[in-house]
Every structure is written in C-alpha cells, then in structure tokens.
Amino acid sequence: MREGFDPSGDPAFLGLKGSKEFDDLVSKVHQEFPAVAQARLAFVTEEKDLIPEGLAYDEKQNLFYLSSLNRKKIVKFNSDGRVSDFVPADRYGLLPVLGIRLDPADGTVWAATFEDAGRTELVHFDSSGKLLGRYSPKGNAKHGFNDLVVRKNGDVITTDSLNNQVFRFDPRSHELAPLSAHRILFYPNGIALANDDKTLYIADAVGIVKMDLLEGTSHDVDPGPHNTLAGADGLYWRNGSLIAVQNGIGSARIASFRLSRDGNRVTQTTVLENRTPFTVLPTTGAIHGNEFYFIANSQIDNLNGDKIMDVTKLAPVRIAVVRLP
Numbered sequence: 001m002r003e004g005f006d007p008s009g010d011p012a013f014l015g016l017k018g019s020k021e022f023d024d025l026v027s028k029v030h031q032e033f034p035a036v037a038q039a040r041l042a043f044v045t046e047e048k049d050l051i052p053e054g055l056a057y058d059e060k061q062n063l064f065y066l067s068s069l070n071r072k073k074i075v076k077f078n079s080d081g082r083v084s085d086f087v088p089a090d091r092y093g094l095l096p097v098l099g100i101r102l103d104p105a106d107g108t109v110w111a112a113t114f115e116d117a118g119r120t121e122l123v124h125f126d127s128s129g130k131l132l133g134r135y136s137p138k139g140n141a142k143h144g145f146n147d148l149v150v151r152k153n154g155d156v157i158t159t160d161s162l163n164n165q166v167f168r169f170d171p172r173s174h175e176l177a178p179l180s181a182h183r184i185l186f187y188p189n190g191i192a193l194a195n196d197d198k199t200l201y202i203a204d205a206v207g208i209v210k211m212d213l214l215e216g217t218s219h220d221v222d223p224g225p226h227n228t229l230a231g232a233d234g235l236y237w238r239n240g241s242l243i244a245v246q247n248g249i250g251s252a253r254i255a256s257f258r259l260s261r262d263g264n265r266v267t268q269t270t271v272l273e274n275r276t277p278f279t280v281l282p283t284t285g286a287i288h289g290n291e292f293y294f295i296a297n298s299q300i301d302n303l304n305g306d307k308i309m310d311v312t313k314l315a316p317v318r319i320a321v322v323r324l325p
Contacts, residue, residue, distance in 0.1 A: 001228075002032060002226050003223075003226055003227055003228040004033050004226075004227060004228045004249060004253070005029070005228060005230075005249045005250050006026070006029050006030070006033065006249065006250040006251035006275075007022070007025070007026065007029075007250045007251075008026045008029070008030075008250065008251055009250050009251030009252065009275075010250040010251070011301075013250075030275075032226075033271070033274065034274070034275075035274055035275040035276060036253075036271045036272065036273055036274040036275075036276070037273065037276045038272055038273055038322050038323065039254070039272070039273045039276070039278045039294075039296075039320040039321060039322040040320065040321060040322075041278075041296075041318060041319075041320055041321075042293055042319045042320060042321040043064075043077060043081045043293075043318075043319040044081070044316045044317065044318055044319070045066065045075065045077070045083050045316060045317040045319070046083075046316050047071070047075070047083070047316075047317070048314040048315060048316055048317070049070050049071065049308055049311070049314055050066070050068040050069075050070060050071055050075070050317055051068060051069040051070040051071075051298065051299055051300055051302070051303045051308075052066050052067060052068055052069070052283070052295050052298055052317050053067050053068075053069050053096075053097065053098045053099070053283055053284065053295075053298065053300070054066070054067035054097065054098050054099045054100040054111065054112075054147070054283075054284055055067075055100065055234075055284050055285055055286045055293065055294065055295055055319070056100040056101055056102055056109070056286050057286040057287065057288045057293070058102055058107065058109075058127075059288075060107055061107075061127070062078065062079055063076050063077060063078045063079075064076065064077050064078075064286060064293065064319075065086055065100050065109060066100075066295075066317075066319075067097035067098060067099070067100050067111060068089075068096075068097055069096040069097065069098070069300065069303060070096070070303055070306070070308065071089045072089050072094045072095065072096055072097060072113075073085060073086075073087055073088055073089040073091075073094065073097065074086045074087040074097055074100065074109075074111065074125075074129075085129075086109075086125075086129045087125060087129045087131075091129075091131075092123075092131050092134075094113055094121075094123065095113035095114055095115045095119060095120065095121060096113060096114065096115055096306070097111050097112075097113050097123075098111070098112045098113060098114065098145070098146050098147065099111065099112040099145075099146060099147030099148050099158070099191075099284065100112075101148050101149055101150050102150065103150045103154065104150060104152055105152060105154060107127050108124060108125060108126050108127065108132065109124070109125045109126075109127070110122065110123070110124055110125075110148060110150055110156055111123050111125070111148075112145035112146055112147060112148050112158050112159075113145065114143065114144035114145050114146070114161075114162070115305075115306070116144075116305055117142070118141075118142025118143060118144065118162055119136075119143075120136060120137065120143040120144050120145045120160070120162075121134045121135060121136050121145070122134070122135045122136075122145060122148070122156060122158060122169055122176075123135075124171075133174075135169060135174055135176065137160075137167070137176050138176075141163060142162050142163065143160050143162055143163045144160060144161045144162030144163070145158045145159070145160055145161075145167070146158070146159045146160070146161040146188070146189050147159050147189060147190055147191050147234070147235075147284070148191065149191050149192065149193040149200070151193065151197055151213075152197050154171040154172075155168055155169065155170060155171070156168070156169040156171065157169070157179070157191065157193070157200060157213075158191070159188040159189055159190070159191050159202065160188065161187050161188060161189055164184060164185045164186065164187065164188065165178045165179075165185065165188070166178065166179045166181070166185070166188055166191070166200075166202055166211075167179065179211065179213075179216075180216065180218075181202070181209055181211065181218045182209075182217075182218045182219055182220075183209070183220070185202065185204045185209070186204045186205040186206055187204055187205050188202050188203070188204045189203050189204065189205075189232065189233050189235075189248075190202075190203035190232040190233055190234050190235030190244065190245070190284070191203065191235055192235040192236050192237040192242060193237060194237050194263065195237065198212060198213045198214045199211070199212060199213070199263060200212075200213055201221070201235060201237065201242060203229070203231075203232035203233075203235045203244065205230060205231060205248055206230050207220050207221065207223065207228075207229045207230055208220070208221045208229040208232065208235070208242070209221070210263055210264065219264070221259070221263070221264060221265060221266065222264060222265035222266065223257075223265075223266050223269075224265060224266045224267070224269075227266060227269050228246075228249060229244070229257065229266070230246070230248060230249055231246050231247060231248020231249045232244040232245060232246050232248070233245045233246070233247045233248065233282075233283045233284055234282075234283060234284030234285050234294065236285065236286075236287055236292070238287055238324065240258065240259055240261075240263075241256050241257060241258045241259060241324075241325075242256070242257045242259065243255075243256050243257075243285070243287065243292055243324065244256075244257065245282050245283060245284055245285055245294055247281060247282060247283065251274075251275060251279070252279045252280070252281060252282050253271055253272075253273060253274040253275075253279055254271070254272040254273040254274070254279065254282065254285075254292070254294060254322060255269060255270065255271050255272060256269070256270040256272055256324060256325055257269055258270070270325050272292070272322045272324070272325075273320070273322055277296070278294075278296040278318070278320040279296070280296070280297050281297060281298050281299065281300060281301060282294050282295055282296055282297075282298065282320075283295045283298040283300065287324070290323060290324050291321050291322065291323055291324060292321065292322050292323075292324050293319055293320070293321045294319070294320055294321075294322070295317070295318075295319060296318040296319065296320040297315060297317065297318050298317075299313075299314065299315065299317075302314065
C-alpha cells in the first residue's frame with residue numbers, strides 16, 4: 001500500500017521471513033521509509049519487571065510519572081533520573097496501570113487501569129499519591145480503560161479498548177457515559193485533546209477520529225497519500241500537530257503529523273524515529289517543552305496476563321527523548 005506499514009517487525013509474519021516475496025516487499029518498504037535515528041537515551045529505570053505503559057510529565061514539580069502493568073503501581077522520577085514509588089504496588093490493590101494524565105486545574109493525577117478479564121477502573125490521586133477515588137462502569141460487560149485526557153472542567157475522557165468505545169467521566173456526578181462516533185472504533189487506544197479543550201482525537205487500529213465534544217460530531221482525519229494514522233498507542237497534541245507512537249503498523253515508529261488549520265487532514269508527516277533500538281516496542285510518551293519523551297522498550301510482549309513469560313529476557317526500562325519539529 002506504500003503507506004508506511006512495515007511487516008518485518010510484526011511477529012505475525014515471522015513464518016514468511018526468508019521468502020523472496022516477503023523480503024522483496026520489506027526491502028521496498030525500507031527504501032521508501034528509511035530508518036530515522038534522532039532520539040537519545042534520557043533515563044533508565046533499573047526495575048526490570050515494571051512493563052511500563054503510561055508516561056506523564058508534571059510541569060509544576062518537574063517530574064515524570066510512569067505506570068506499571070506488571071507491578072500494578074506508579075513510579076515517579078525527576079530530571080536527575082532518581083526513581084521512587086508514587087503509588088506503591090501494595091497500597092491500594094490496583095489493577096494493571098495504563099494511561100496517566102494530570103488534571104490541568106489542580107495537578108492531581110488520573111490513571112486508567114484494567115485487566116484482560118474485563119475489569120477496569122479510573123483512579124484518581126493527589127500530588128502525594130493518596131487515592132482520591134476509583135470509578136468503574138456499571139453492568140456486566142467487559143471494559144478496558146486504556147488512555148485518557150482531562151479537560152479544563154475536570155471531565156475525564158478515556159478510551160475503552162475492550163468495549164470499543166470512548167467514555168466521558170463526570171467528576172461531579174461520578175457518572176460514566178459513552179460518546180458516540182460516526183463509525184465503529186476498533187480497539188481505541190491513544191487519545192489527545194486540542195488546546196481549544198473541545199476537539200478530541202481518538203486513535204484506533206485503522207486511523208484517527210476527530211470528535212467535536214460540543215457538537216457531538218466526528219469524522220476520520222485524512223492521512224493524505226502514502227501515509228497512515230493507524231495503530232497509534234500514544235497520541236498527543238502540540239501546536240497544531242499530533243505526535244504519535246505507532247506500534248500497530250508492523251514496525252513501530254514515532255511520528256509527527258502536522259494538521260490543516262481545521263484539523264481535518266494531515267498536511268505534513270515527519271518521522272522522528274524509525275527502525276532503531278529505541279523503537280523495538282515503544283508504547284506512550286509525554287511532551288516536555290520542545291521534546292518528546294517516550295517508553296522505548298515496554299517489553300509488553302513478555303507479559304501474558306499477569307505473568308512474565310521469560311524473566312531472563314527482562315531489561316532495564318529505557319526512556320528515550322527526541323526533539324520535536
């Protein structure tokens with residue numbers, strides 16, 4: 001399709017490696033979409049079995065929050081790389097922790113948690129790590145809150161990857177209500193909120209949906225020719241661009257998509273990192289000034305449910321950083 005998909009990094013195609021047809025196809029992909037090495041190592045977390053998923057930056061305190069799927073906790077580290085528990089694993093009995101975002105109004109921390117069986121919670125902490133609340137959808141359906149954004153009025157909007165929906169949480173009534181999109185969402189994951197506080201971007205397996213929260217309308221963002229917006233795990237808004245960690249397109253990459261003034265289409269794509277040791281299995285990131293920090297080796301492929309499959313393959317968690325255009 002010549003859009004940036006690279007099957008060489010997808011385990012589903014391991015059986016085809018070595019065949020002439022497959023290798024020729026991959027060679028053409030690599031010619032059109034070459035390796036890009038601009039990132040550098042920023043931090044290392046020696047706790048090898050975290051299996052991190054979410055990353056957030058706290059501007060007021062100048063520190064990062066990193067979530068853990070395996071240890072079911074949240075750690076924090078400052079600009080010197082000193083790591084400590086923000087929410088210890090044994091304190092509140094959390095589910096595996098995924099997306100993390102700060103409330104822009106008060107600096108409190110929201111996180112999405114879920115386990116494969118379909119239990120999920122939104123959890124809310126103050127700046128010291130004290131639990132302020134935990135909230136789950138009603139009913140018996142399986143849900144999986146994955147990533148989230150927080151509006152200026154305190155509303156939390158989260159992707160539900162297991163139920164293929166997006167939910168709005170009202171912190172005043174503590175009610176969760178689904179938001180309707182113009183099409184079915186396929187494993188919605190990354191989510192970003194524009195500076196206007198009403199334009200929402202939702203990433204799923206096939207692209208990015210733009211949603212107007214005031215009008216209730218939505219449509220797909222046009223990626224333009226020879227380009228794809230599919231498979232974004234982490235998604236972030238910055239000055240009219242979307243920064244994406246695309247780990248669902250075969251081989252992962254970090255990319256910046258400049259949008260048209262109306263936000264409906266991509267006008268320029270800049271690949272920031274591609275086919276390097278920092279894109280083995282990245283998941284999410286956080287913007288700090290003109291730089292994008294991202295989880296370079298989540299090792300999520302070594303986690304099956306709540307068990308590490310091969311402890312000998314675990315490595316220190318690396319956070320990489322790349323300058324934004």
